[in-house]
Amino acid sequence: MLGEGIVKGLIETARNFVGSYVDKDRLVTVQYPEERNPLPEAARNFPFLLYDGDDPEAGLRCVSCHICEKECPPRCIHIEKSTDKKPDFVGKQQFYPKVFNIDVSVCMSCQICVEVCPFDAIRMDKEFELSTDDRFGGLLWTKKELAKPNEYYQKIHPMEAAETDARRAEELKQTQAKAAAAAAAAAAKAAEAAKAAEAAKAGNGAAGKEPSA
């Protein structure tokens, strides 16, 4: 019968219409912005720079190695290296970025900078409501806008952050252990040297005496 297929289709439409009131599977949308679907942990948007502690300047993890700048496919990262050095989290003297800019109007959120960074200094943010009325300056993020504390990272990517923190703690422990060992060795060496010097002194002083048994 002509029209049978259309009627069958309309029955399906009606079923979906009614179903959308009861079945979560048939209604996947929410009323944004009042309601929001939670973002998965892996979600990514634009990069940010991590710093430890309270001071974004002193705690910044970036050592200005330029790897992300070179690997960035659309080349949206601009780094200028500092002339002086500051200690990093294990106390080693490192350069830091004097200028670190990301042009987010060029960035394509590919996460390659995060993948290639050997210092856990750059990570992806989840914030996506970033509209601005200044399309040049407002989309060029400087070090000040990019730097975010480690606590923020722990909040948005808890599992990833836990893994990173554990790895860094281990590294710190090893460095400290190594430093302690080195210090101990140095102390021992110094002690030995002092002993030897003393012994030599004593030897000199006791030149005329009989060697003690």
Next chain:
Amino acid sequence: MSSPSIDPVGVDVSAEAIRAALVKGVPGCEATVVENGSPSAQHSLLLDHEHAVEAATFLRDHAEFRLDFCSNVTGVDWPDKEVTEKVKVTKVVDGPDGPKEQQVEETRKTLIPGYLETVYHLFSMEKKHGPVILRLRTANRGEGNHLPSLTPVWRSAEFQEREAFDLFGIVFDGHPDLRRILMWEDFTDHPMRKDYVPPEEDEPVMDDGCAPGSSAEQGAAGQ
């Protein structure tokens, strides 16, 4: 995974076998095997211009090969290369005590002329084997940028040859509709060539009248 060049029936479609068949089936056809050093081992066949269309038709209609599917047409640019090598030359040099023979190191520069190339990847939909790779090379990168078109043999080459014409400047003789395809018609250069220099990019207009405090805004406010 089975070897890509041999189909389940067992027809040998390696570059060597195709070359042998071509030399036998197309009289006068010059085909040279171009070795490929990568682990993919997809060797290719370099054809001469005069017999290219004939050879392509032969491969398409050959009962065993039946290469009826031309999958991919690629233009490649190989610019002029200047090779510098150091050679030792014996020369007569005027020394303080008269002329003397001396070994002198000299740098010699040889110019290897460049060319443009098209690469055709052929498969068989009927026999389900492939790839067979054909190459055609132009005489040079200037005036001699002509190649025979294989569009009359495989229709799928139509847009792809137009693309090679557009982006590399290879002129395909015998193509039914050779126009630019991706760039606009007034465009003159060929962007995929290695020596292409893009035009100076227009600076973004910082003041388009929208920003607060811009001249347009002020003008509007003044009224």
Next chain:
Amino acid sequence: MSGKSMMEESAIGLDEQMGATYGAGRHTLKPDAEHESQILEVAIGPQHPSTHGVFRMDVQLDGERVVRLKPVFGYLHRNHEKIAENAAYLAAIPYTDRLDYLCSMTNNWGYVLAVEKLVGIAVPERTEYIRVIMAELTRFQNHSALVGFLLQDMGASGTPLMYAFREREKILDLFEAVSGARMMCNYLRFGGVRVDCTPEWLEETRQLVGRLPRFVDEFERLLRGNEILMARTQGVGVLPRELAVSAGVTGPMLRASGVNYDIRKVDRYGIYDRFKFRVPLGEHGDVYDRYMMRVLEMRESIAILEQALKEIPDGPVQDPKTKVRGLRPKVGEAYGRIESPKGELGFYLISDGTMNPYRYRVRPPCLINLTILEDMCLGLSVADVVVTLGSVDIVMGEVDR
């Protein structure tokens, strides 16, 4: 732009026009002698909702019939190939996402496969399974979206497209959970994938795949047998088998014309030889067959997904010997191809031994499937041209690159 200014009347003599634009053998259409008709030139697009992006068709009409159609591309051209030639091998992966932006996972796979052939990289077992799962999910969501778009082109505004997008949404959520982005996934790497899937993710996917057949049933009940759909698609835009083969048409469009050629079966790349699935074939090569191909392939994708999700082993997801960053292949070349949802997606790479590919070429299935657009559309009305174009399944990001 108003419709009026887009249309431009021309009074070129038909004979002159025919002689200039038609080769021998295409001279099948004669002007309507009885009514002394005049040729009307219409530019459909570049900004037109039915052209699936910025794509233009310069159409010449004799009354309602199309007597000439020239596709015009390049509005979205950004020279993807040149960008990739100036970047490292790794940096090209996010750019492949943007080729066919509905199917970034399969685009990644095509490129990664070509590089793996060029360098000779083995892929861990688990990764092969993950890749198949991602590719089939991509195929499913692409086909469901395409059916929605096709129906939209026919005038079924909204309902089928929204149903298709509803299901696609759930698949994109899965992509986001594992790769971080819904569409620009940037997930595959040479010799592996970027991150492993969690067991919870696999469980979620299993549940979703369990619900997908219900969706396809529902979709078919909505559309199959619909008289309007039949009238608009059957016998429209016929693509003969020989022309399809000669023009290098691939994918569901080729199979709708009755040619049994699926690269998953022919090349058996990845681990596709381990799965049992059928290749649906059409008979007539018309729009209806192309529509049915998509629906049937969705069902086969579900079959593959079920097998892959059952068999997926534990293990590493990245080949430890492969250098992902700073890859430097030996001098040579390789052509790798996969069956993307649109057709054969091939990548041809020439390495000169440096960090950047010397030549990087994409074989775009969408562009080559458009070669025969004119042949399919001659003699049709404008409304049917729109439907025929819809059934080709193009994404301009890939056509223009």
